[in-house]
Amino acid sequence: MxxxxxxxxxxxxxxxxxxxxxxxxxxxxxxxxxxxxxxxxxxxxxxxxxxxxxxxxxxxxxxxxxxxxxxxxxxxxxxxxxxxxxxxxxxxxxxxxxxxxxxxxxxxxxxxxxxxxLPANDHALEDWLAHHRGEREAAPSGAPATRAPAPADASQRQIYVAAELRMPVVVFRTLNGSSPGGSGDLGLIEDIFVDSVARSMRETLSADVRVGGEAPSSAFRAEVQAFRGDGAAVGIRARVHHGSPDRLVWSGMTSTQLHGAPPVEDLQFVSLGNQLIDALAEAMTQSITDSRDIRDANLLTRLAIRRIFCLRPEALVEADEMLLRARELGAGALSTAWRAQLRVIQHVERHETASPDLPEEARRLCIDAMEREPMNSMVLAAVANTRLVLDKDVSVCLELARRSVSLNPANPLAWNSLATAKLYAGEIAEAHALAVRAQKMSSGSPFGHWWDFGRCLTAALTGRRDEALRLAEAAHALSPEFRPPLRYLTALYAAADRPDDAIRVGERLRRLEPDFSFERLAMDDSYPVSPLRWSGLLDSGKVMELSG
Known part of the structure; x- marks a missing residue:
């Protein structure tokens, strides 16, 4: 041939x-x-x-x-x-x-x-596609194609895109900055807060984020107001509205002491901003019941992250499918970075559902995500964590994590990745301080168990047994089927001479993880509790006594 x-x-x-x-x-x-x-x-x-x-x-x-x-x-x-x-x-x-x-x-x-x-807002490319599809419909058999109006199915597709795939609109309004005679310094604080929140939103949500101007009736409307408290205190009040008639979706308020310069990186303000973003993301998912019919990249990504943060093997498989669909619907590079992070979890947790070429898959996903959005701090943080676990490359993880923090100091995942890098670099005390910062920035998050357990790890490594135990208990309370805290609680209860509690938690873990045993926890170096082993908080003898 x-x-x-x-x-x-x-x-x-x-x-x-x-x-x-x-x-x-x-x-x-x-x-x-x-x-x-x-x-x-x-x-x-x-x-x-x-x-x-x-x-x-x-x-x-x-x-x-x-x-x-x-x-x-x-x-x-x-x-x-x-x-x-x-x-x-x-x-x-x-x-x-x-x-x-x-x-x-x-x-x-x-x-x-x-x-x-295509992403929902690619109207220029949609028009070009409709034009070429219209030419095909209009041309008689054997005749050259000529310019023609878009056919009915193209019109229906445009309506479908507008109704189901268009990016949600979020409009911010600052009350001091927009009011006549408003206080200049309070207006500046509002602007700084909104800039920080908008930057994080653009990284994590496929949303049309606007500051000021008229808000469409379908938009989410966020109001931000700075106010003075007693002495040198200054506060922020934020509210989110949606729909017509006006519906209050979320409200929050916090305050801090002002020490001259605007509180750009104040943890109270950053935490409030992250709560606002979480509230918006949750509001966008409220009406979703069947993930198979979702045609919105934001909702798919959000639901996928929920599944990732529970760590169950079947949930991670579902999450991967959702993130892939979100990518096809125009989600940003973060959906790809989360797919890489997901594979790392499958690797660490030793899931049987993991594919045999999982490490190489994760590396390819990291490359793709970095090439698409190299200035997205969420992408950099996720890639940093992936590269550290797969390649044991601490220097790469440190560089990516530092850049992630530099790009968006309000991103708790960035600080968490830097804490992990410092941990593996042997700078344990600094790693714990950074983990504490990440957890405080994520106060009120629906994924609080993830941040509590991240701080639990560094608390254990720095010998803070009581703090590690308290954080593991908090993480377990927020997510009862999240396995890592149960592993740590079993070991920490045993070390604290609380064998009844250790046995109770161990039996609960066995129901979630059928191959768990006290002997494995005590003696198997591959079992995922290595920080406890490094710290000396895992008393193998006391754990082995539980199996008797």
């Missing part, structure tokens, strides 16, 4: 790019596939970089869009491999080498770029 001398591109039906020998060299991401289609549908195969940026990333700033384009072009080059000459770029344009490429004819009834998953 004679081998084709050209690569082959299929745009109708499922996108596919084949090397001359038939090997699939298609890039995986929707934006990279759309980029190739944008080039291939121009008679010269060439498009200007600015044109591509505006078409593919219309809602991003110029710098962010340029970075996204570079990342997409890099992904395409990697997928092309030995055939990277198909794509040529310079400072102004990108060009597909049409003379070495066969573009397949459209099959009868095939849709242009079928199944391309």
């Amino acid at each position: 004679e081998q084709r001398v050209k690569a082959r591109l299929q745009l109708y039906g499922r996108f596919r790019l084949e090397a001359p020998d038939g090997t699939d060299i298609s890039p995986k991401s929707a934006k990279s596939q759309a980029l190739i289609a944008l080039l291939a549908t121009n008679e010269t195969g060439s498009r200007g970089r600015l044109w591509l940026q505006k078409r593919l990333w219309p809602n991003s700033g110029a710098d962010r869009a340029a970075t996204s384009l570079r990342q997409a072009l890099s992904e395409i080059r990697r997928s092309l491999g030995d055939h990277r000459d198909l794509l040529k770029t310079d400072r102004r344009a990108a060009c597909l080498s049409l003379d070495t490429l066969d573009i397949a004819e459209a099959d009868e009834g095939a849709e242009f770029m079928e199944g391309l998953g």
